[in-house]
Amino acid sequence: MGKHTMKGFDSLLSYRDAISSFSTEKWKFPGTVKIPIDRALGKISSDNVLSVKNIPCHDKSAMDGYAVLSKDTINASSSNPAKLILKGYTAAGDPPGNVISSGECMEVYTGSIMPNGADAVARAENGETIGKYVYVYSPVSHGKNVSYTGEDIKNGDIIVNKNSIIYPQNIAAMKATGIQSVNVYKKISIGIINTGKELVNGQIENSTGMLLRTFYETGYTETIDGGIVDDDMPSIIAQVKSIIEKCHIIIITGGSSLGRRDMTTEALSSQGKIIFSGVSIKPGRTIALFNIKDRPVLSVSGLPVAALISSMVFVNQYIKNIYGIGYIHKTVSIMDESIHNRVGVTTFQIAETSGKNGELHSVPVKTTVSGMISAMIRGNSIIKIDEDMEGLPQGSTATIYIMGDIKWD
Known part of the structure; x- marks a missing residue:
C-alpha cells in the first residue's frame, strides 16, 4: 500500500514561521x-x-567598637596605645548629631550613626576602656569599619x-x-476550555484541563476555567463568547484532531480569523491559532503532553512579546544519550536533567504517545531540537527548558 497523508496534515507550517505569524498579530495585552x-x-x-x-542614609559603624579619627591611631601599638577621651556612646537607632574632635572617641555599635569628625572605627577587641579613657592598641586606617552613606x-x-x-x-x-x-502588569488571564463528549459524559477524567490550569497559575498569570463542552459548534461558540472578555488568551483542548465531532475550527473561524492550522512540531502538530477580538485562541490536542507543550511555546512567546522575558527558564545541558530528530520537525522532548560537576546533564524520557502523563512525572525538563537538526549526539549541548527541581550531585 502506498503512502497516505491524512487530509488536513498535508501542509504544516514550520515552527519558526508559526512563531513569526503569532508575533506579528496585534494582540490585546494586560494593563497595569x-x-x-x-x-x-x-x-x-x-x-x-x-x-x-x-x-544607609548616614555614615554608620559596621562594627562594635570605637569611632575615632584615624590620624589619632597612626602610631598605636600594644606597647604604645593611643589614649583617647571617651565622649560617650551611641547605639543603632540613636539620632545623628554627635561630634568628636582629635584626641576623642565614642563607643559605637553595629549600625550606629557615626559622630561628626570620626572617620574610622577601632574594633572593640582592639581597644580597652579604663575610666574616662579608651586605649586603642593598633592603628586604624581611614574609612575602616565604616559603611558610608549610599x-x-x-x-x-x-x-x-x-x-x-x-x-x-x-x-x-x-x-x-x-x-x-x-x-x-495585571495578571495575564488564560481561559481553558475542554471539549469532548467523553469528558462531558465523565467517561474520561479531564487530566489535560487540570494540567493546563495548574501550569499557568503563577505570580503573573492566572487561569479561568471555561469548563467542559461538547463537540458541537453552538456549545463551543457560546463558551468562547462567555469568557473571551475576561481573557487575554484562550486554550481549547481536544478540538484539533480530524474526527467528525471536532467542530472547533469551524466554530472559532466563525468568531474571528484563522492564523494557521497545523505546525511542524512534535508533539502537538495539530495546533491551530485564531485571532478573536485581538486575543490568541489556541486549539490544541486533548492529550496532556501535546496540549501542554504546544500551548506553552505560544504562551511563552506572548509573554516574551510583552515583557521581553520567557515564561519558562531556558538554559543549556549536556546530552548523556543521543536523540534522533526528523529534519523539518521541531521536537520538544521530555527529559530528566540533573547536575553533575557544576554542569547540567540530560537524558531523554522514553515515550510512545504524546499523552503519557508518566513521562512528565519522570522528567523535569524539555529538550528543544530545531527543525534543521537530525538529532543531538551524546555529549552535545542542548537547549532545554526547566520544568521542575534539579538534583545536584
Missing part, C-alpha cells in the same frame, strides 16, 4: 495596576523602580527593572528605601 509592595511577589514590574533615598543603595539607583519579575530581595530593597507601592 499599582499595588502595595507586600502583594508584589512574583508580579512583573511595569516601570523601573528607583530608590528615593540613600541606604554605600548599599544610592538615591536614584534602579532597584527593580522594568519588565522583570519582582523577587523577595526587590521587595526588601523597596521597603528599605521607603517605597510602599509599585506599578505592575
Whole structure:
C-alpha cells in the first residue's frame, strides 16, 4: 500500500514561521495596576523602580567598637596605645548629631550613626576602656569599619527593572528605601476550555484541563476555567463568547484532531480569523491559532503532553512579546544519550536533567504517545531540537527548558 497523508496534515507550517505569524498579530495585552509592595511577589514590574533615598542614609559603624579619627591611631601599638577621651556612646537607632574632635572617641555599635569628625572605627577587641579613657592598641586606617552613606543603595539607583519579575530581595530593597507601592502588569488571564463528549459524559477524567490550569497559575498569570463542552459548534461558540472578555488568551483542548465531532475550527473561524492550522512540531502538530477580538485562541490536542507543550511555546512567546522575558527558564545541558530528530520537525522532548560537576546533564524520557502523563512525572525538563537538526549526539549541548527541581550531585 502506498503512502497516505491524512487530509488536513498535508501542509504544516514550520515552527519558526508559526512563531513569526503569532508575533506579528496585534494582540490585546494586560494593563497595569499599582499595588502595595507586600502583594508584589512574583508580579512583573511595569516601570523601573528607583530608590528615593540613600541606604544607609548616614555614615554608620559596621562594627562594635570605637569611632575615632584615624590620624589619632597612626602610631598605636600594644606597647604604645593611643589614649583617647571617651565622649560617650551611641547605639543603632540613636539620632545623628554627635561630634568628636582629635584626641576623642565614642563607643559605637553595629549600625550606629557615626559622630561628626570620626572617620574610622577601632574594633572593640582592639581597644580597652579604663575610666574616662579608651586605649586603642593598633592603628586604624581611614574609612575602616565604616559603611558610608549610599554605600548599599544610592538615591536614584534602579532597584527593580522594568519588565522583570519582582523577587523577595526587590521587595526588601523597596521597603528599605521607603517605597510602599509599585506599578505592575495585571495578571495575564488564560481561559481553558475542554471539549469532548467523553469528558462531558465523565467517561474520561479531564487530566489535560487540570494540567493546563495548574501550569499557568503563577505570580503573573492566572487561569479561568471555561469548563467542559461538547463537540458541537453552538456549545463551543457560546463558551468562547462567555469568557473571551475576561481573557487575554484562550486554550481549547481536544478540538484539533480530524474526527467528525471536532467542530472547533469551524466554530472559532466563525468568531474571528484563522492564523494557521497545523505546525511542524512534535508533539502537538495539530495546533491551530485564531485571532478573536485581538486575543490568541489556541486549539490544541486533548492529550496532556501535546496540549501542554504546544500551548506553552505560544504562551511563552506572548509573554516574551510583552515583557521581553520567557515564561519558562531556558538554559543549556549536556546530552548523556543521543536523540534522533526528523529534519523539518521541531521536537520538544521530555527529559530528566540533573547536575553533575557544576554542569547540567540530560537524558531523554522514553515515550510512545504524546499523552503519557508518566513521562512528565519522570522528567523535569524539555529538550528543544530545531527543525534543521537530525538529532543531538551524546555529549552535545542542548537547549532545554526547566520544568521542575534539579538534583545536584
